[in-house]
Amino acid sequence: MDFEIPQELKMVQSLVRDFVNDQLKPLERDLLGRAADLSDAQVSLPAETEEKLIKMAKEIGIWGAGVPEELGGAGLDTLGNCLVEEELAQTVIPFNFGDVTPILFDCNAEQKEKYFLPVLNRQKCAYLALMEPGKGAEVSNMEMKAEKVNGNYVLNGKKVSLSTTGEDYFAVVFAAIAGKGAGEGITCFLVDKDAPGFKVTGGEEKAGWQTQVREPLCLFFNKCQVPAENILGEEGKAFHLGKKWLPSRRVIRGARCIGVAQRLLEEATLQAQSWQSFGQLISRRTSIEAALADIAVSIHACRLVVYEAVWKADSGGSIQREAAMVKLFATQMLHNVADKVAHIYSGPPYIAGLPMERLCRHALATSATELALELQRSVIAKDILKGLKI
Secondary structure (H helix, E strand, C coil), rough: CCCCCCHHHHHHHHHHHHHHHHHHHHHHHHCCCCCCCCCCCCCCCCCCHHHHHHHHHHHHHCCCCCCCHHHCCCCCCHHHHHHHHHHHCCCCCCCCCCCCCCCHCCCCCCHHHHHHHHHCCCCCEEEEECCCCEECCCCCCCCCEEEEEEEEEEEEEEECCCCCCCCCCCEEEEEEEECCCCCCCCEEEEEEECCCCCCEEEECCEEEECCCCCCCCEEEEEEEECCCHHHCCCCCHHHHCCHHHHHHHHHHHHHHHHHHHHHHHHHHHHHHHHHHCCCCHHHCHHHHHHHHHHHHHHHHHHHHHHHHHHHHHHHCCCCHHHHHHHHHHHHHHHHHHHHHHHHHHHCCCCCCHHHHHHHHHHHHHCCCHHHEEEEEEEEHHHHHHEEEHC
16 A cells, blocks of 8 residues: 555645645634633634635635536545645634535536535535434434425425525425335425525524534424425435445545644644643653653544545545444544543643634534444444454
């Protein structure tokens, strides 16, 4: 196996690293807040700042990094996307290079013009509506229903979305066709902002000393009529959408965990080199040295797990087991790194107003749930048992 990054991807990595260091990290202080009580902290960037960054990203050719070329993106392979995400994750600035949910890759020609391209170009936001209140992503008994009426569909139910808000938007709604069995007939609909019977609440920012978060979106559908041409993919086959991209997305998510952990290591190293206790730098303590070493080893091990999966994916192989391993290992690694950082800081790593506080909060809040990790363990175990080998 060749561990050398191709020269063209080294150039992409360098471009992104410079972009993060020169354009994004200088914005961190304003985002985190300058007031004593951090009442001026922000969840997202001002619109004019984001537009400026988008223009710069397009000029250097890295906009739409994870979007196939035939859909108007840069078309980077899995390794390229991992390199990009690892660099982007090393800042608390909420910015990406035109990331679009792969579900929308399955838009037909008309839907591409009306929905996909506006999302890619940041003209519209897509509210991914899979979860339901109190049920998360559980689909065995989806309450959201779609009833066929005169060739079209009528949606009734509630959804919860963690998508970024915007003035112009549409919803990507998963609903069960009425009359089908539990978990059957799940269909995906593209619901326009102004569709009768469709209402959105929530999404407000909560910023300050205790939290810098955005409330989830609540989507309500009351006899909401949707034309049949707004079905994404085929009726009853919603979970086939973007399916071929899912394993790679899990691996790329692992690369993001590496980036967050790398920044935490840098912050923890600075703390160890500058903080004194009993007249001595804490970096001289054996326990601090051990913590830094353990963090570095964990990051290196996770990077090898990710890159092995990347190599197999870009070689055309199946990575179902490897993707599950990456998600499981990277999530555990990030939690362990946060614990080690807490030790170096002599307390929980939630010191408001510092980049590492936002990094830890975001990393742990968006990490996979224990149920999701159990599902990954199940995938790995079943794959092992099929061939009784590792």
